[in-house]
Amino acid sequence: MKVGGNRVRQHNPHVQRLRVPNITEIDLPALRRNRLARLQAEMKRHGIPICLFYNPGNIRYATGVDVMGVWTATTLARYCLVATQGEPILFEYMNSMHVAQKLVRDVRPALGWQYGSTTGLAAAKRWAAGVKSAMAELGCKGAPLAVDKLDGFGFMALQDAGIKVTDPSPATVDSREVKTPEEVQLMILNGAIADSILADFEAAIVPGIKEYELLAVANEALFRNHGEFMFTRLIASGPNTNPWMSEAHDKIVQPGDLVGIDTDANGYEGYVLDVSRTFLCGDEGTPEQKEAYRIAYDCVNGMRELMKPDMTFAEFAHAAPKLPTAYVNGRYGAMAHQAGLEDEGPGIPYPGDKRKGFEVKIPDRPIRENMIFCLECYAGKDGGLFGVKLEDQVLVTKKGAISLNTYPFDKKLL
Numbered sequence: 045m046k047v048g049g050n051r052v053r054q055h056n057p058h059v060q061r062l063r064v065p066n067i068t069e070i071d072l073p074a075l076r077r078n079r080l081a082r083l084q085a086e087m088k089r090h091g092i093p094i095c096l097f098y099n100p101g102n103i104r105y106a107t108g109v110d111v112m113g114v115w116t117a118t119t120l121a122r123y124c125l126v127a128t129q130g131e132p133i134l135f136e137y138m139n140s141m142h143v144a145q146k147l148v149r150d151v152r153p154a155l156g157w158q159y160g161s162t163t164g165l166a167a168a169k170r171w172a173a174g175v176k177s178a179m180a181e182l183g184c185k186g187a188p189l190a191v192d193k194l195d196g197f198g199f200m201a202l203q204d205a206g207i208k209v210t211d212p213s214p215a216t217v218d219s220r221e222v223k224t225p226e227e228v229q230l231m232i233l234n235g236a237i238a239d240s241i242l243a244d245f246e247a248a249i250v251p252g253i254k255e256y257e258l259l260a261v262a263n264e265a266l267f268r269n270h271g272e273f274m275f276t277r278l279i280a281s282g283p284n285t286n287p288w289m290s291e292a293h294d295k296i297v298q299p300g301d302l303v304g305i306d307t308d309a310n311g312y313e314g315y316v317l318d319v320s321r322t323f324l325c326g327d328e329g330t331p332e333q334k335e336a337y338r339i340a341y342d343c344v345n346g347m348r349e350l351m352k353p354d355m356t357f358a359e360f361a362h363a364a365p366k367l368p369t370a371y372v373n374g375r376y377g378a379m380a381h382q383a384g385l386e387d388e389g390p391g392i393p394y395p396g397d398k399r400k401g402f403e404v405k406i407p408d409r410p411i412r413e414n415m416i417f418c419l420e421c422y423a424g425k426d427g428g429l430f431g432v433k434l435e436d437q438v439l440v441t442k443k444g445a446i447s448l449n450t451y452p453f454d455k456k457l458l
Contacts, residue, residue: 235448
């Protein structure tokens with residue numbers, strides 16, 4: 045059982061080679077210009093004349109504006125039209141228009157119907173008429189409309205208005221995959237925020253503390269460092285760490301427990317910080333705990349050492365460290381995924397993974413410079429009393445992948 049072979053790695057393998065920028069050094073107007081230019085270029089390349097965005101990440105990428113990101117992620121409260129040329133039209137939640145007007149020239153009140161019950165379709169038809177009129181203003185009269193998300197009334201209203209609906213993801217995924225220089229700066233800055241969260245989190249682990257109290261510690265550290273919100277509550281201890289994906293509850297941390305966290309947060313300017321660590325509540329891990337920890341540690345660091353530009357996703361997946369048989373069934377959903385304003389994709393699955401009832405195909409894509417990947421590994425045996433979750437967020441450079449977070453792994457478990 046040697047995932048890492050004879051390779052010796054220190055518990056703190058990350059040598060920081062990236063200077064964390066000061067917030068004032070980041071050219072935010074250039075950030076917004078460059079993102080919109082990338083999006084419009086990919087729309088042209090994929091033959092998509094105009095997009096309608098409701099997804100907050102897509103709206104923010106195109107305009108720079110975020111309004112109540114958590115709430116608007118689950119509602120149809122605001123939307124944006126983006127054509128291949130010119131500036132977007134942002135239809136903003138009416139009481140928040142003054143926020144959007146600081147960054148966008150053309151801001152109009154959004155029309156909604158979502159909670160109208162039987163009156164919803166009529167209201168959606170009024171909305172669709174407004175969308176059709178705005179499409180004509182942008183020179184896209186009669187063009188197909190690429191929509192990222194809607195509800196049934198919305199799709200019905202567009203259909204009744206004679207608007208053909210298509211999908212924008214070829215353009216949105218491809219434009220957001222390689223980060224602009226300003227996005228790279230923001231990802232580096234948010235990597236430092238992740239380190240701060242992990243430092244406060246580890247310091248708070250003592251017998252008797254509850255998982256949701258540790259969640260409060262992580263959130264406070266995020267907010268004190270100018271972050272926005274955590275989009276999961278993935279903190280677990282003891283038996284709650286196996287299988288992974290249990291969220292923070294009222295379990296009391298006991299001596300000898302493993303305590304895991306996945307930061308899963310949107311940091312400064314909305315960029316994701318997605319790092320996992322597992323810590324020991326105590327002074328000495330058991331041999332079984334150390335075995336699981338070493339497996340996850342060698343997998344994450346082995347993937348980081350392997351990743352380089354111009355590899356294909358398939359080449360990476362087949363060359364990455366393999367999990368021992370006893371740990372295969374409980375493995376994480378993917379080896380790696382991308383990140384930016386959201387957990388982005390496509391990701392890199394385990395080769396031959398059939399847990400969904402069919403074999404998950406590895407996307408036919410190359411790894412490119414200035415991509416951001418989250419390298420993940422979960423090591424837990426079927427029916428085990430614990431498991432270990434580790435994850436690093438890395439920037440792909442000309443010479444390979446560099447971790448954006450430098451927080452050490454738990455020396456007591458290595």
